[in-house]
Amino acid sequence: MRSKHLLGLLMLSAFLFFTGCSSEEKKDTGTEQTSKEADKKSEDGNESVKVDKGLLNVGVTLPASMFEGEDMDSSIAEAEKEGIKVTKNDDGSVTYKMSKAKHKEMMKEMETELQKTIADTKNGEDYPSVKEVSHNKGYSEFTLEVEREAYENSFDGFAVFGLGLSGMFYQLFNGVGPEKYEVKILVKDTSTGEVFDEVIYPDAMEETEEES
The missing domain is CATH 3.30.300 (GMP Synthetase; Chain A, domain 3)
Structure with a gap:
């Protein structure tokens, strides 16, 4: 099933995100982060998976960091074959909008x-x-x-x-x-x-x- 391939891509992206985000933070160990910068980072929606459950549809937003080094276009193409609407957001994140049935x-x-x-x-x-x-x-x-x-x-x-x-x-x-x-x-x-x-x-x- 194509949906299983799409699921695999999503989970691979999530895996890369989880294992890589901490390493990215460690690159900045030579500089001190101010409290304002820390607050800004914690509020930055670009670094989280967001799920928006509406009445008819469900939106899953993956941060841009999940697609670093990956073929984003391939992932999007697979999703669209499944009838999922894909939106590239200004911050680099990608939103997959699907029916509740598809999300289920x-x-x-x-x-x-x-x-x-x-x-x-x-x-x-x-x-x-x-x-x-x-x-x-x-x-x-x-x-x-x-x-x-x-x-x-x-x-x-x-x-x-x-x-x-x-x-x-x-x-x-x-x-x-x-x-x-x-x-x-x-x-x-x-x-x-x-x-x-x-x-x-x-x-x-x-x-x-x-x-x-």
């Missing part, structure tokens, strides 16, 4: 991909210490049940990153504001039931960038 279809496909990620995490060969993954309805909280010793002595912690990123994508495209979205991941010892680790996204991504 996109969210359903995103949920399907998220469920696949969950299944691969607990049943695949990449994270052998992970035995179970549960979540709430909005994908804002996940619980990983793991064999603690094996988990702590492996790279299975990368499973947390994948779920955190997927949960953030789902919330953002479903209309949760950039200032409100959050994904909490609890890591529980399957033998004792003890929660021995808690990771909050996007905070964890910012902390990782500060440490690097």
Whole structure:
């Protein structure tokens, strides 16, 4: 389905945005940012995903930074093939306006991909210490049940990153504001039931960038 290809482009753009925006901020470490500049940056709508749910249509606005180094025209062409109206905004962002039915279809496909990620995490060969993954309805909280010793002595912690990123994508495209979205991941010892680790996204991504 073409819509799945479009979803892939949107999610790829979102992934590049999330992994790249912190790096861009780090380039300015040699200069001090005044409080006014910080306020201006926080108010700049060009650096957030916006979802406008109207009575008949839904508008998803992706910031210009999501398209850096990407073929914007290709993404737009794919969207228009799906009957989605695309508008290039003056600030470089792009607004995809679609019917509520189309947005519902996109969210359903995103949920399907998220469920696949969950299944691969607990049943695949990449994270052998992970035995179970549960979540709430909005994908804002996940619980990983793991064999603690094996988990702590492996790279299975990368499973947390994948779920955190997927949960953030789902919330953002479903209309949760950039200032409100959050994904909490609890890591529980399957033998004792003890929660021995808690990771909050996007905070964890910012902390990782500060440490690097």
